[in-house]
Structure formats: structure tokens, C-alpha cells
Amino acid sequence: MNTKLKDMNVEFLFKAVLALQTMEECYHFFDDLCTVPELKALSQRLEVAKMLSEGKVYSDIVAQTGASTATISRVNRSLNYGSDGYKIIFERIGKN
Numbered sequence: 001m002n003t004k005l006k007d008m009n010v011e012f013l014f015k016a017v018l019a020l021q022t023m024e025e026c027y028h029f030f031d032d033l034c035t036v037p038e039l040k041a042l043s044q045r046l047e048v049a050k051m052l053s054e055g056k057v058y059s060d061i062v063a064q065t066g067a068s069t070a071t072i073s074r075v076n077r078s079l080n081y082g083s084d085g086y087k088i089i090f091e092r093i094g095k096n
Helices: 008-019 023-033 036-053 058-065 069-081 085-093
Strands: none
Touching: 036 058, 036 069, 036 085, 058 069, 069 085
16 A cells, blocks of 8 residues: 555545445535546546556557556556556456
């Protein structure tokens, strides 16, 4: 776990996310919390991670998601050297 993340505000955010129970609640909460571009960027990173974990190449990912190669590289670094957060999500919800 990245100790730079650990603080009271981040913990409160994570507790709030864990308290959400439905997709509708997620839409309401994230609509209030994030701007549309912020939410699109987060969802794009998740899609990039999914595609990388499926063995897709950068050029296909750029074409399909519009993500920059810098974003793809950052996500790839997290997949290979991160805290396995993407792996946990993909195992729990499936890659679809």
C-alpha cells in the first residue's frame, strides 16, 4: 500500500465508496464528487488496464480508448509494479 495515500480524507473517501450499494447510488455519488472529465479519465484508465491485461497492444488501446501513450504507460506500470488493485477488481467483477 502506498503510504502517501494514507490520510483521514482519503480514508473517508474510501469508506464512502464502500458504503454505496447500487449502481444508481454510484452514479449519484460520483456525479456529485467528480467533474465529467475526471470521471471519464478514471473510467478510461480502468478500460486501459483491462485491455492491457488482455494482452492488447498500445496502438489498439489508443485507437479504441483515445488514451495517450503516457496514460497507457502509467497504467501498465501500475499493473506490473503496483498494489494489484486492478487485479482484485478484475477477479471480482470479471473482465467484461
